[in-house]
Amino acid sequence: MGELLGLTVAQAAAKIAAGDVSAAEYFGAWQGAAAGDELNAYLWSVENAGDYEVKDGPLGGIPVAVKDIFCTEGTPTTAGSRIIEGYRPPYTATAVRRLDAAGARVLGKTNMDEFAMGSSNENSAYGPVLNPWDRGRVPGGSSGGSAAAVAGGLAPCAIGTDTGGSIRQPASLCGIVGLKPTYGAISRYGMIAFASSLDQCGPLTRDVTDAALLLAAMQGRDPCDSTSVGIEGGIAAPSREDLKGLRFGVPSELARDTFDAGVRAVFEATLARIEELGGEIAEVALPSAEHGISAYYVIAPAEASSNLARYDGVRYGMRSGGDGDLLEMYETTRAEGFGTEVKRRIMLGTYALSSGYYEAYYGQAQKVRTRIAEDFKAAFAEVDFVVTPTSPTVAFGLGEKTADPLSMYLNDFFTVPMSLAGIPAISIPAGLAEPEGGGRRLPVGFQIAAPAFAEQKLLEASYALERAIGFDARPEGVDG
Amino acid sequence: MRPMIDRDQVLHVARLARLRLSEDDVETMTGELSGILEHVDRIGNLDLEGVEPTSHVVALENVLRPDVPRPSLPQDVALASAPEPLNGAFRVPSPQADA
Numbered sequence: 277m278g279e280l281l282g283l284t285v286a287q288a289a290a291k292i293a294a295g296d297v298s299a300a301e302y303f304g305a306w307q308g309a310a311a312g313d314e315l316n317a318y319l320w321s322v323e324n325a326g327d328y329e330v331k332d333g334p335l336g337g338i339p340v341a342v343k344d345i346f347c348t349e350g351t352p353t354t355a356g357s358r359i360i361e362g363y364r365p366p367y368t369a370t371a372v373r374r375l376d377a378a379g380a381r382v383l384g385k386t387n388m389d390e391f392a393m394g395s396s397n398e399n400s401a402y403g404p405v406l407n408p409w410d411r412g413r414v415p416g417g418s419s420g421g422s423a424a425a426v427a428g429g430l431a432p433c434a435i436g437t438d439t440g441g442s443i444r445q446p447a448s449l450c451g452i453v454g455l456k457p458t459y460g461a462i463s464r465y466g467m468i469a470f471a472s473s474l475d476q477c478g479p480l481t482r483d484v485t486d487a488a489l490l491l492a493a494m495q496g497r498d499p500c501d502s503t504s505v506g507i508e509g510g511i512a513a514p515s516r517e518d519l520k521g522l523r524f525g526v527p528s529e530l531a532r533d534t535f536d537a538g539v540r541a542v543f544e545a546t547l548a549r550i551e552e553l554g555g556e557i558a559e560v561a562l563p564s565a566e567h568g569i570s571a572y573y574v575i576a577p578a579e580a581s582s583n584l585a586r587y588d589g590v591r592y593g594m595r596s597g598g599d600g601d602l603l604e605m606y607e608t609t610r611a612e613g614f615g616t617e618v619k620r621r622i623m624l625g626t627y628a629l630s631s632g633y634y635e636a637y638y639g640q641a642q643k644v645r646t647r648i649a650e651d652f653k654a655a656f657a658e659v660d661f662v663v664t665p666t667s668p669t670v671a672f673g674l675g676e677k678t679a680d681p682l683s684m685y686l687n688d689f690f691t692v693p694m695s696l697a698g699i700p701a702i703s704i705p706a707g708l709a710e711p712e713g714g715g716r717r718l719p720v721g722f723q724i725a726a727p728a729f730a731e732q733k734l735l736e737a738s739y740a741l742e743r744a745i746g747f748d749a750r751p752e753g754v755d756g
Numbered sequence: 757m758r759p760m761i762d763r764d765q766v767l768h769v770a771r772l773a774r775l776r777l778s779e780d781d782v783e784t785m786t787g788e789l790s791g792i793l794e795h796v797d798r799i800g801n802l803d804l805e806g807v808e809p810t811s812h813v814v815a816l817e818n819v820l821r822p823d824v825p826r827p828s829l830p831q832d833v834a835l836a837s838a839p840e841p842l843n844g845a846f847r848v849p850s851p852q853a854d855a
Contacts, residue, residue, distance in 0.1 A: 366833045460814040473812060502819040503812070570799045573792060581773060588774065590846050595839035602851040607776035619775055623785060624792060626773040627761065636800055642809030644799050649810060682791055698813025728814070 299337030321384030333379030341431035359613030369466025386421030416446030441691025448666035448721025463498030514739035519555030525659035538709025581625030666721030
């Protein structure tokens with residue numbers, strides 16, 4: 277059993293295709309693992325595998341943990357919120373349908389910050405997810421359930437969504453690979469909307485090869501999402517072994533940014549690895565990136581306040597205060613159905629869009645967004661990739677940042693600029709570091725960003741670097 | 757400097773957002789939103805005259821499809837998750853309290 281769970285997705289799919297491993301046995305093993313979830317990573321998981329017929333395809337027989345923000349026909353979909361508790365969507369998200377078409381099968385739906393708003397998973401209406409490396413710490417968010425499931429040996433791979441770092445940051449804090457593709461690479465159809473101009477689906481996996489496999493299956497244009505374009509030429513398994521001739525840009529602003537000493541040490545060691553592989557390190561300037569958080573926390577809440585207007589107690593989900601008039605029903609339903617962080621962002625977004633403030637906040641933030649995209653464009657004229665730590669810290673303690681929303685927001689400092697520019701970025705585990713204040717050593721992620729739709733190149737470089745780093749640490753008690 | 761948000765503005769915005777806030781919520785929200793806005797306000801001072809705002813990162817225009825009728829969700833399926841379906845429709849309280 278342990279042997280089966282230790283395989284990567286690529287290894288397992290090859291064994292199943294060759295007939296060396298039975299798909300039913302493999303699925304059953306993961307089903308058992310998911311059923312033993314002690315991390316609160318799952319909100320729902322398959323109970324009865326039934327007669328399992330394996331579809332042929334690159335992911336034939338592979339179970340996938342799916343963030344509960346993706347609509348799945350007939351199975352509960354909550355987006356981590358009470359307001360649609362019990363909702364069973366009448367259709368399935370395109371990303372999930374594509375995984376299914378490639379032979380994969382949904383293993384369960386993973387816990388998340390309510391409507392993907394959060395960086396610690398503590399905003400879930402269904403309780404926080406625990407970090408498998410240290411159960412007193414957060415797994416990151418908002419795709420924390422997906423990250424904890426993969427890192428904690430409860431799923432071979434998972435998908436999540438990233439609006440300002442929600443795939444990359446939990447991947448970093450849990451010691452796995454997380455990829456946010458270019459905006460438009462994967463359809464958003466059936467993905468419950470948070471901030472539509474930023475939301476993007478992506479894989480959370482044990483290694484870069486698995487991330488490529490999942491991306492290959494999910495990417496593509498979808499008539500149901502007119503903003504989807506797909507990746508020209510598709511995605512192949514990466515195989516590059518060196519980084520010769522590639523230039524990696526380190527933002528000069530990084531020198532004055534404050535982040536943990538342990539994170540800095542791992543980051544610098546990874547830069548040295550890049551050079552050992554023949555890559556070149558250069559300095560680049562991203563002068564507007566420091567305003568990323570400010571712009572993001574105007575744009576994302578503004579879009580959210582509009583997207584979340586649909587939860588009004590009429591068409592789906594809960595209703596409360598139905599004995600009063602219509603306005604009372606709306607206000608009561610939303611007061612009781614939404615959690616604190618969601619209310620905070622709806623308020624922030626509504627304020628930013630309200631008469632008299634629109635230009636000063638939303639208009640200005642969209643201009644900053646242009647500037648950040650221009651910064652990256654200029655950087656990519658000089659270098660192939662931009663690299664940063666994924667998160668300024670290792671996993672922090674449960675409850676450590678909940679009292680101060682702004683300190684929580686600042687966690688997204690390194691991941692938000694790429695989201696605003698719409699470019700792809702990956703987090704790969706680069707080492708372990710002691711948290712500030714001491715304690716067990718925890719994973720540190722290394723972020724690599726590339727120009728729009730350069731996913732193949734990004735995966736190739738990440739693959740070479742991953743092999744050189746050789747990160748093989750696992751949380752205690754996890755196979756493989 | 758722009759004024760940060762006050763209690764009356766919080767109540768006004770809550771009404772716009774169709775959110776009922778408790779007394780405690782109003783108090784907390786006023787403090788927290790002011791703190792966040794103070795940070796966000798830094799971009800207010802940047803000179804961005806002449807910069808085009810970005811509303812969408814991928815250059816796309818006029819994504820069209822043929823206008824052909826196709827099946828949509830059946831009525832019973834569309835109503836299946838509604839809190840109060842009634843005779844094939846969504847039932848809602850009267851817009852006026854005394855109606």
